[in-house]
Amino acid sequence: MENFLFIAFLFLAVAVLRSTHGIDQSPKGVEKWFMELPQEKVKLTKLHFYFHDTVTAKNPSAIQIAQANITFQSPTLFGLLRMMDNPMTIKPDPNSKIIGRAQGIYGSKI
Numbered sequence: 001m002e003n004f005l006f007i008a009f010l011f012l013a014v015a016v017l018r019s020t021h022g023i024d025q026s027p028k029g030v031e032k033w034f035m036e037l038p039q040e041k042v043k044l045t046k047l048h049f050y051f052h053d054t055v056t057a058k059n060p061s062a063i064q065i066a067q068a069n070i071t072f073q074s075p076t077l078f079g080l081l082r083m084m085d086n087p088m089t090i091k092p093d094p095n096s097k098i099i100g101r102a103q104g105i106y107g108s109k110i
């Protein structure tokens with residue numbers, strides 16, 4: 001039974017490798033592949049907004065919710081997690097018109 005599973009896994013691995021081998025996976029290669037799909041219709045949407053992530057003010061828009069033991073020894077704050085409710089505005093000025101909010105969790109990983 002173990003041999004059968006191993007052989008089945010091997011076939012699957014070879015099938016997966018063969019299906020991706022030889023395909024140009026660079027950004028240009030993927031775009032070319034995408035544009036050649038028969039049912040493809042090009043639709044372009046450009047969104048332009050300013051995202052304000054305030055972590056140090058009196059009323060921050062993002063707060064720390066978790067950290068790793070090494071977070072504050074790391075120059076990049078590795079392991080830091082924050083929950084955000086950040087305004088998105090039409091201009092760089094944070095007091096300009098708010099057109100949405102970016103809500104969620106982000107972390108530092110580099």
Ligand SMILES: *[C@@H]1O[C@H](CO)[C@@H](O)[C@H](O)[C@H]1NC(C)=O
Pocket residue numbers: 069
């Ligand atoms: C992280 O720090 C806590 C408190 O000092 C300690 O109990 C824990 O073992 C540490 N975890 C790791 C993975 O070092």
